[in-house]
Amino acid sequence: MEKRQELYAGKAKSVFATDDPDHLILTFRDDTSAFDGERMESLARKGMVNNRFNAFIMEQLAAAGIPTHFTQRLSDTESVVKKLDMIPVECVVRNIAAGGLVKRLGVEEGKELNPPTFELFLKNDALHDPMINESLAETFGWATPEQLAEMKALTFRVNDVLKRLFADGGLLLVDYKLEFGLFKGEIVLGDEFSPDGCRLWDAETREKLDKDRFRQGLGGVIEAYEEVGRRIGVGFD
Ligand code: 5GP
DSSP states (O other), X not given: OOEEEEEEEOSSEEEEEXXXXXXXXXXXXXXXXXXXXXXXXXOTTHHHHHHHHHHHHHHXXXXXXXXXXXXXXXXXXXXXXXXXXXXXXXXXXXXXXXXXXXXXHXXXXXXXXXXXXXXXXXXXXXXXOOEEOHHHHHHTTSSOHHHHHHHHHHXXXXXXXXXXXXXXXXXXXXXXXXXXXXETTEEEEOSOOSTTSEEEEETTTOOBOSTHHHHTTOSOHHHHHHHHHHXXXXXXX
């Protein structure tokens, strides 16, 4: 497959066209951002770690029957994915209270959420990804009710698969964000799954092993990502 022009550069990944109109190449960069791009830093090895982490998770999800855009890892920092028409809505499931939920509702960090919550956010940096709901998504044409129902069902199926996978590595999957798109009319999981877009705590000590280390200036960011990866079986060689 031939890599062609850059189509889009996000905060941590770039998207390239290929000679195949149905496929794109994602490159995972070392760039790390927080607070809607207000804080940016380059962290050595991050592109490689997240590319390998994401490939591993996407393969686990595909094996569990969840449709994903992931096709194959090409190199340390590149993967081939299906070209999706992205739906500009972020789906968030929370198993334990942290981050935005704690800030918004004043609940105690660490509180177990039973049943887990499901939230929708509009993907829009300029507006700081505001929280939305099904009605707004339908009215403004961001997604149809059928698409939203499918996205919600898939997001919870991902929870079943990944909660178990991380638990086997002595980790709590606190929360995570997923993005979906359409491939030939089918809802497919897109974007990435890495410690950049989820919260993972050590099950015993509740040590934070995800992007909160960067957001909160705790240090050891990539070391924590690698630790999580090693515990669930991601090979970094
Ligand atoms: P919160 O609403 O607590 O800030 O985020 C909930 C979960 O979704 C966290 O795991 C967070 O990392 C993830 N998340 C929400 N929005 C974004 C986003 O725009 N980018 C990334 N990388 N993760 C996000």
